[in-house]
Amino acid sequence: LNLLAIAKNLDVEFLGNPNQELIGISSLENLNNKKICLVIEKKYICESLKNAGAVICPKDFVNQIKNENFLISENPKLTFAKLSQFFKPYLTNPIYHSNLNLYLGENVSIGQNFTAGAGVVIEDNVAIGNNVTISHNVVIHHGVKIEDNVFIGSGSIIGSEGFGNVLDQESKWSHIAHLGSVLIGSNVRLGSNCSIDRGTIEDTIINSGVIIDNSVHIAHNVIIGENTAIAAKVGIAGSCKIGKRNMIGGMVGIVDHIETVDDVIISATSTVSKDLMESGTYTGIMPISKHASWKRIAFWITKLDKILKNLKYKRFKP
């Protein structure tokens, strides 16, 4: 690949030697004269950039960078993301989609350009669109519908039964058979070791463009709005309805039946225990301190109610 070919492919401007060969992408710490690097903020501009094979940056950085080859982009990170796909290695093995390595149920429909890793299990009545990649040891339980251009990371389980249970007369749990399914829209990307449960009667729905990191749990009948991003280790309890373009930070817990509107951002590790009906950023994190200091703080927190009573504080009523 040379600079000209890359610029054409990404439909961006370039400066410098069109024949400059580029064999990969480098970080700013390990520049290489055959690799291209990304400069996204002015603070990263430095002398050593002369050693890069080329630089991706906005137009107004060019004069300040001592290099001759540039990809010019007003969204250099997006250009970088698209370029990164060019350098993905081609894997020969394990043999994908061989009959040996795939456990396939009956009445499964699969679109064109399907790639499946080893140990993948697809139960009966699953429908899979075009350009779908399912990595190793993934389980797709019966009746799940997956649309086009979906990626599912290794070890994820789609369509397991939800945690719907009812206490009987003797305080024993009776399990509800979950008769709904899971619908995964187009352009969804799912990480490793996730679990997405099927709905009780209606389906659990991951709408198109949603991206989900590793070890995320999505319970029965949750609906995730388009282009929402869910970071690692998030848990979303039953029947939540998450808006479009939400950004849910890592390890956030959302209790059942919660609704969020579009364009909500939730800081990592927060607990969402009420509806979020206004767009914006929300946080609920206990600040971290030295342990000795936290011990005193935690003591006072548990006494907050009594303290305010004793202070005869009356402005609010809990």
Next chain:
Amino acid sequence: LNLLAIAKNLDVEFLGNPNQELIGISSLENLNNKKICLVIEKKYICESLKNAGAVICPKDFVNQIKNENFLISENPKLTFAKLSQFFKPYLTNPIYHSNLNLYLGENVSIGQNFTAGAGVVIEDNVAIGNNVTISHNVVIHHGVKIEDNVFIGSGSIIGSEGFGNVLDQESKWSHIAHLGSVLIGSNVRLGSNCSIDRGTIEDTIINSGVIIDNSVHIAHNVIIGENTAIAAKVGIAGSCKIGKRNMIGGMVGIVDHIETVDDVIISATSTVSKDLMESGTYTGIMPISKHASWKRIAFWITKLDKILKNLKYKRFKP
């Protein structure tokens, strides 16, 4: 299935046409004249219920619902749970419990009516009771004992070694071989992608009737009391002893060596760092706010100790 057959099977009363055919269960949003629906609270009673094939509800709702076919139940949700099992689809594939798809150790005993998915691994000396279903890609490490009527969800790992390690003279970790095992009592239901570690010397014990959701971690030597419910993403550290009929909310973290009595309820995402020796509901969640507001709150929280000192607040001593 018709209304009469269902009522007989569930041993509940019915009203209306005994021959009313029912092919499934519907939600209240998508009523169908061949499907039965559940009305659990008066607020869900509405005109459109006339379109349902039948309604499950308590006796005193009948006069207010414009339908002719009813299953009468004082615990309609329990009746619904039992009914849902009738409509579970029959799966033909992947072929369960074939020699090809199951990795079976030596000296494994398996009871009657065993169902195993694809890619299941069962190591040496495992004992499995009757009516056990183990879903795909589950690993049962050596020596684990599983009693009757147990379900284990896809991707769960039972009997891995616990996280018991000792620092040596050079600050390096020396791992303890975990020689205990895991005992899973009867009627236990375990979700997907769970991890239950074996005990150090004695066993980790999940007593009968316990239900566990997805991605739950149970450490070495934990004992879970009968009929306790554990929601998704909970982590229970080593040697905890959880009482009977506890309900542990999603993403709750319980630190090591904690004890809870019977009938404790722990709200989702709370941290349990002290014994809970009285039944009741416990909570420890930092409330979520708009981020700008949380920033000010978090600032004051970290200063709480100094504030109360400055206010010369003396009622309590930390």
Next chain:
Amino acid sequence: LNLLAIAKNLDVEFLGNPNQELIGISSLENLNNKKICLVIEKKYICESLKNAGAVICPKDFVNQIKNENFLISENPKLTFAKLSQFFKPYLTNPIYHSNLNLYLGENVSIGQNFTAGAGVVIEDNVAIGNNVTISHNVVIHHGVKIEDNVFIGSGSIIGSEGFGNVLDQESKWSHIAHLGSVLIGSNVRLGSNCSIDRGTIEDTIINSGVIIDNSVHIAHNVIIGENTAIAAKVGIAGSCKIGKRNMIGGMVGIVDHIETVDDVIISATSTVSKDLMESGTYTGIMPISKHASWKRIAFWITKLDKILKNLKYKRFKP
């Protein structure tokens, strides 16, 4: 095994009958005259220790314990850890490292004394050192480097692509191909159902001697310092740099780009949202209370800013 052989092997002193046969380790609750037990604190010394086959303890406990056989150790827990390895059962099945059960890519190099469970997937260009054990259903994605004496627990996924994504002009996510890899140093031990993502350009690095419990998520480009211990369900976001000998409690969440120095201890379930640049113990946990009491506390917390304004509290400014 007899007392003499064990003492020689562990290079510790013994007292009593050198021919005392020992067939295992017992807990203090189930003493057995053919098994050895561990007494680590004086409070555990009791009459019934006479029933143990032998006792591991410090020298000064000997006179107070009514038994005749002792392994003497100033670090009895470490001696116990080493001894426990002698009693690990020998597993015959599933057949490890057979061609049938292992999905092996091209250009994979594997050192001596390799053990792999069933359903293991190793993609192209992976390099594995000596004395490595990979348990069942583990996935090692392409290009991962694993050094000597490493253990990887069942269901873990190493080298999946990180959660690096860029919004395009239409608020859709464009995924970054992750071209870095994962380097796992020597003597690393990893639990079940973990996920370790490959780096974007440079590698994700788990340095030697690190121990990691179950269901831990480590994002792209994280670097973990030597001999750090990470308990179950921890999530470490992208590009964090964790020091040496840290101890990270269960379910801790560390947001992206955080740095910790050496010898930091983080209490279970805390959120780390700022660099920890001084060694010591840190905590950030909302204390758990009876729910009714928590409701009042949570109310006041959300009002803390206004309360202090109303109290005309001026010592600090948020």
